[in-house]
Structures are given as structure tokens and as C-alpha cells.
Amino acid sequence: MAQAGSNTFWLDQTFNETLNLLEEAKHYHAYRFSRQVHHLHPCQRLELTRESLRITSRLSHMVSWLLHEKAILNDEITRGEYIEITTALEEEQVCTSICADPLTECPKRLQSLMDRSFSLFMRASRLEKMLRE
Numbered sequence: 001m002a003q004a005g006s007n008t009f010w011l012d013q014t015f016n017e018t019l020n021l022l023e024e025a026k027h028y029h030a031y032r033f034s035r036q037v038h039h040l041h042p043c044q045r046l047e048l049t050r051e052s053l054r055i056t057s058r059l060s061h062m063v064s065w066l067l068h069e070k071a072i073l074n075d076e077i078t079r080g081e082y083i084e085i086t087t088a089l090e091e092e093q094v095c096t097s098i099c100a101d102p103l104t105e106c107p108k109r110l111q112s113l114m115d116r117s118f119s120l121f122m123r124a125s126r127l128e129k130m131l132r133e
Contacts, residue, residue: 008073010127015066017120022059025052025113036107044105051099051106055113058095058121065089065128083132089125096125 029052037045068086071077090096098118103111 011066011069011073014062014120014124014127015070018059018062018066018124021113021116021120022056022063025055025059025117028109028113029056032107032109036110037105040105044103047099047103048106048110051103051114052110054094054097055117057092058117061089061092061095062121062124065124069131079131088132089121089128095121 033048033052037048040048065086068077068082072079072082099114106114
């Protein structure tokens with residue numbers, strides 16, 4: 001891990017934050033999600049499942065971006081190669097979208113994961129945009 005003040009501290013911190021949130025989302029979906037939504041109408045369950053998958057998509061894109069950033073810092077690829085082979089995070093519509101209609105019956109834990117994954121993804125999008133310029 002990098003030391004505070006180094007040029008990779010932000011990368012290590014963001015990577016750890018992303019992996020922790022990914023682990024939390026995995027645990028929630030594996031052990032709590034189905035118990036919290038089984039009583040809902042199928043359409044409501046589908047909406048909540050969509051948002052759960054959106055969380056996974058955001059975090060997966062984040063891990064990919066962070067691994068690419070590590071590769072760039074280790075001179076394994078260039079920034080130009082990265083830009084050529086990837087889509088900017090801010091252009092990933094599935095990840096940048098939020099549910100237009102308030103979700104009824106949304107469990108608080110799922111709402112928390114939705115909010116935190118969106119916030120983290122948007123922060124990463126801003127960082128990536130600065131690095132792409």
C-alpha cells in the first residue's frame with residue numbers, strides 16, 4: 001500500500017473503498033436481499049433487482065478502471081492505450097442512471113448501497129475525466 005502523501009494514495013484508498021463496498025453488496029445480495037423482497041409484487045421485485053444489478057455494474061466498472069490505473073502507474077500500458085480501449089466512466093449510462101421513480105418498499109440497506117455506489121462511481125468518473133484530459 002502507498003503512504004499518505006504519495007501519488008498513489010488516492011488510488012489505494014479508492015480501490016479499498018470499492019472492494020469493501022463490493023463485498024458488502026455481495027453479502028447483502030447473497031444473504032438478505034431475497035428475504036427482504038420475497039413478499040413484494042413481482043414488478044416491485046424486478047425494479048429492486050434492476051437496482052441491485054446497477055450497483056454491481058457500477059462497482060465492476062470501478063474495479064476495472066482502478067486496475068487500469070494501476071497498470072498505467074506500473075508502466076504496463078499507456079494512458080493513450082487505456083483511452084483507446086475503454087469507454088469513459090461518465091458515458092456508462094447504466095452506471096450513471098438513477099431510478100427516475102422513487103422505489104416503493106426499497107429496503108434501507110439496498111437504498112444505502114445504491115446511494116454509496118452512485119456517489120463513489122460519480123467521484124471516480126470525475127477523477128477519470130481529469131486523468132483523460
